[in-house]
Amino acid sequence: MSTADQTAPPSEGTGGGPADFNHPYTPYDVQVDFMKTVYGVLQAGDGQVGILESPTGTGKSLSLICASLTWLRNFKASAHETTLKSLGEKFAGEPDWVVEQLLRRKRDELTRQWEEREERLESIRQKERAQEARRAKRRRVEEGGSELAREAVDEDAEWLLDDWEDRDAQGGSDPLSGLSAETRDILSRMGMGPKKTNPEDDKLDDEIKIFYASRTHSQLSQFISELRRPSFPSSYPSHGGTASTGEGREGEGDGERIPAPAAVAKEHVKHIPLSSRQKLCINPSVSRLGSLSAINDRCAELQQSKTKAKCQYLPGEETLTQTRQFRDTALATLPDIEDLHALGKSLSVCPYYASRAAIPASEIITLPYPLLLQKSARDALGIKLEGNVVIIDEAHNVMDAVSGVNAAAIRLSELRRARQMLAVYVRKFGKKLKGENRVMVGRVGRVIEGLSEWLEGAMKGKGEQEGIVDSNALLRHKSIDQINMFKLVQYIQDSKLAYKIESYVSHIEEDRSSSQGPAAAPRSATPVLHTLLSFLLALTNLSFEGRIFYQKDPSSTPGGDIQLSYLLLSPTHAFSSITSSARAVILAGGTMSPFEDYTAHLFPSLPGAKVTTLSCGHVIPSSNLSVWTLSKYRTPTGGESPFEFSFQRRGDKDMISQLGLALVNICSVVPDGVVVFLPSYGYLDEVVRAWQASPVWDRLSSKKVLFRESKGGSSDEVLESYSAAILSPAPDKPRGALLLSVVGGKMSEGINFSDRLGRCVLVVGLPYPNINSPEWKAKTEYVESTTASRLVEADPGVGAKAAAEEGKRAAREFYENACMRAVNQSIGRAIRHRGDYAAIILVDRRYGSERIRSKLPRWIASSMEGEEGLGRVMGGLSSFFRGKKV
Structure with a gap:
């Protein structure tokens, strides 16, 4: 929704509670309903799921931001107070004044840590603003400013040392000074001994956070732009109270309210965007490889200890200062992916890895679908969903997205190319391959031969142009079914075999084309071995969840071609790792109707009481x-x-x-x-x-x-x-x-x-x-059979005929809902x-x-x-x- 379409509220807000959700404009009724529903799902927690529909043009993204971050700040403030209360109950048998001292000390300690971090981030924001002002002024001068304007630009300001403040002097005296040795000993045993400070030790880190996913980077960039509009109350009010009210604590004697310091009243949103190496790599020798799989393998290779020339941008002991500066700048500035890439280049530190340092202190993390929906991708990024909130926007195609990230395909022409590349590599290095390497490379060759043999036979056959493949028949060729596919896939990944073969063959072909003169263009090394790896990885999925298909393509190459493809029929198992881990999951979109498919195929075992649905009206008259x-x-x-x-x-x-x-x-x-x-x-x-x-x-x-x-x-x-x-x-x-x-x-x-x-x-x-296509036949048959079996499991008294009828009804519904x-x-x-x-x-x-x-x-x-x-x-x-x- 254009922000011009909404009216800004009065300058004095009504507080930070659910009554207003800190919306930067006067929200429409449908937005209020939407935000209340989001807040309610997050507040309920315990694996709750919300399926919410809000038409395009109703400010859905901003409503998601305001509801979820208002809830997050309130939840954190409440958790802060609950921690202090439980601490007081733990030491309830101690003298009242000792417990009071303990709570005051603990409260002050947490607040001081919070304030130090916020001051550090605010300092970075001010520096960023000053640098941008200098850059803007310099641009004006370069575009033809006056001599007076030139003099106004302090060319040396960029390199001046920042003002230094004595942190120890700010801390004041030891709060335990003046107490007797006996009392100090009691407090020390209670964990209240002298505090050893470390400015880099953020104990407020790794709290509950929001993971927000959308389809494309452009949609995530638009979301981040919206994220910059609202402001939210502090989650760490000083001396008690809650973020939603801004109240202070009760006075010790007369019940008066002690207001929180002004410095605590404001807290900027801490956000980090995550992406793949393909988007974030700043090493030219790696990023130029183009394909994600080749970039991943080359990056991993450059990190190995035996590698002579490690990537100079990798975070480590020697780049600790830059990594911390990257982390703090990212947390202070609400960056998008392009900002992170530029920041990494300016600090000469890898933004793909350095961004992970900002995850624990982040409140909201944005990432594209594949990085959230694939468990292997989450593990690679160090993402832990346990106890956190997941919001999936543009979720109308989330089931297709789950299937997409688990799909794979390979063509006969690619297998022939892979066989050729493997032969070139073995001719050069075969005698140097020992033990496990020799065995595994031989097995890769067998897999290529077996799949090629099946496809060549299917290509010559006079059967249908497309159809379902019997996986047992496919894997019998060259005895592929005797190979431990899990172990083979792991070997290819760990050894970087695909990258090494493809990069070597590419090197040979480039040398050959150079020797033939500039007229001979180098042959592109298509990453076919990575394509093969993706297909083998798909074959390791649970057999009942997917099907393998073939499709002939007579006109694609001389002699024609044929493709094998793996299709995940059900997203249930792949998505269950998200719903079973997260505190709450929100699926939001402009057109989520009809809702039934999400409950039936994403989380069929979830009780109905844990699913909330909402279809908002439009804001137009x-x-x-x-x-x-x-x-x-x-x-x-x-x-x-x-x-x-x-x-x-x-x-x-x-x-x-x-x-x-x-x-x-x-x-x-x-x-x-x-x-x-x-x-x-x-x-x-x-x-x-x-x-x-x-x-x-x-x-x-x-x-x-x-x-x-x-x-x-x-x-x-x-x-x-x-x-x-x-x-x-x-x-x-x-x-x-x-x-x-x-x-x-x-x-x-x-x-x-x-x-x-x-x-x-x-x-x-x-x-x-097309209901007669092999893919849709397989999908509807799967829905029909799993619905029937699930019904019988839930109620053994249901007859086979009734279960079959219900399965057919569910398959028709699934088919119609897709339409x-x-x-x-x-x-x-x-x-x-x-x-x-x-x-x-x-x-x-x-x-x-x-x-x-x-x-x-x-x-x-x-x-x-x-x-x-x-x-x-x-x-x-x-x-x-x-x-x-x-």
């Missing part, structure tokens, strides 16, 4: 949305026929023609941009061919400038041209544009058709996946802020059924009209847009 179901059309004979774009009927030429004529009428009353989503690229091509062969295409061209999405084309170019036709129309062209797109295509997710770019969105038909999630994503491209308005037309009679309507977002379903013909829809559209004219 109801008059800014017009939703219609175009369900029927007039036939040439004067009768009526339903619009039904089912697989059996979608080729009906009369229906395609009538769809085009309806679109001509709609374009005549809708201003600016119209976006149409069709079920597939193949059907889009079929519809366009039919319209071009009739007067429909020319009539559409007279109403709008026409654009279409293509499967292999650039979406950026199409979107740029479409936007220009609407915002900067040519004098000889119609006003506005029509964009023909595909549900699930490039335009259906992440593209913003706000304001004039999307005054009307049409979804044609229900884009069900509706794609529809909801397409619908969400319009209406992007409070002042926006648009019409949404669902072209298919099936959208009128209660079952389908229940799977639409609440804000759409509540505004839907009934099933209508074109006449009623046109009347409604005309009235809607006539009311929007200025």
Whole structure:
């Protein structure tokens, strides 16, 4: 949501409690509902899960920030007080004044540590601001400032020593001074002896934190920008009280409130973004390798003690000062990934590793999906979810994301290349390979030969172009099934075999091409052995959770090619490591409906009482949305026929023609941009061919400038041209544009058709996946069988027939929900802020059924009209847009 769409609150806030959530603007009612729900899920803890839907344009990211960080500060402050209370109860038998002294000392100690850290971070912020001011002033001078301005720039200020303060002098005298030796001994035995200070020892570190994940780095950067807007109360108030009220402690004698010092009232959010080496590596010799797997292997190799030339950027004893400076600067400045990369370069310390030093003291950690969803990636980064909060944004595709990070594929052409590379390597180093190395390299060769043999046989066969592979039959070739795949994968990873072979072969090929002169381009060393490793790693997953598929590709290379792919059928096991560890998990998105799939397939064993769902309304007034179901059309004979774009009927030429004529009428009353989503690229091509062969295409061209999405084309170019036709129309062209797109295509997710770019969105038909594809057959069979077996396990009295029927129902529901999630994503491209308005037309009679309507977002379903013909829809559209004219 644009921040300009909300009103800033008065300068004096109402406190830091759940009543206001520290929102930087006056929140809408839907935002308050959303924040209360998030806060409630986090407060309940104990493995609670929230599935929350808030339409794009309702300030979802800022609401997530305000609710979660308000809760975090309140929780930390409460935990701080609980710790002191339990300490007092522990020593309840001691004299009151000794316990009072203990609590005062402990409270002061924790607060002093907190204040020292906050002062250190504030000092860094001030330094950063001063440096930025100097840089800005220098830029102005370089752009042609006056001599007087030149004199005003202190060129030496950057290198001046910082003001030094005597830390010992600030601490004052020993608080135990003046007490008797006996009393000092008692306090010492209670852990209250003289304090040995270490400015680098942060005992406030490693507290509860929030892990926030989203799909892309650009989405994470937008989230970090929003993170800079609000401010939150301190989690460590001095001398008692809680962060939510800002109150001090009770006075010892008269019950008066002692206010907290002003320095404690403010605490900046401490945040660190995490990413892969591919994004953060600053060693040019490593980062230039390009592929993530090659970068990972080379980085690991440079850390080994036997390596002569270690990476000079690795944190260590010699770079301890830079690492601490990196940590404190990161915690002080709310950086994004680009900031961390630049900071690491400026300090000559690796940002990938140095960022880990900031994890314990961070309150919120941002990271992309793969780093959160893969346990191996979390372990590599040192991420511990136990007792912490996990927020997954853009979570509508989290199940696909879990499957994606566990998927793998390899082609026959890649295996042939791998066999060739392995042969080159063995010819050079084979005699030097001893013991385990010789055995393991031989096993890698056997695996390559076995998989290649199966694929070559399948390629020559006259069977289907695609299908499911019997894993036992696949692994019988060359007796691969006798190889311990876990051990082989571990060997390839630990020995860096893939990187060593690929880098050696690349070196040989580059030398060969250089000797042949500049005209001979060096052959690229595709990281096929890393691709093989990923596939072997996938094979080690639980067999019942995944399937292996083959797909022939006769036209890809001379002689054709064939691919093996591994698909994870269920995200349950992979996701369970998150839900079983975290204190609470929030799944949030703009279009999460329908909700049932998340509970059924991400955490099926979780009790219903532990799952909270919320579907927020929109912030727009109801008059800014017009939703219609175009369900029927007039036939040439004067009768009526339903619009039904089912697989059996979608080729009906009369229906395609009538769809085009309806679109001509709609374009005549809708201003600016119209976006149409069709079920597939193949059907889009079929519809366009039919319209071009009739007067429909020319009539559409007279109403709008026409654009279409293509499967292999650039979406950026199409979107740029479409936007220009609407915002900067040519004098000889119609006003506005029509964009023909595909549900699930490039335009259906992440593209913003706000304001004039999307005054009307049409979804044609229900884009069900191909139920006859091997992948969807395997998925529905898996859902059917696991649902039935789970039902019998829960209630042995359920008959086999009833369990089977329930399994079939669950499979149909899963299949239909996949379709509706794609529809909801397409619908969400319009209406992007409070002042926006648009019409949404669902072209298919099936959208009128209660079952389908229940799977639409609440804000759409509540505004839907009934099933209508074109006449009623046109009347409604005309009235809607006539009311929007200025």
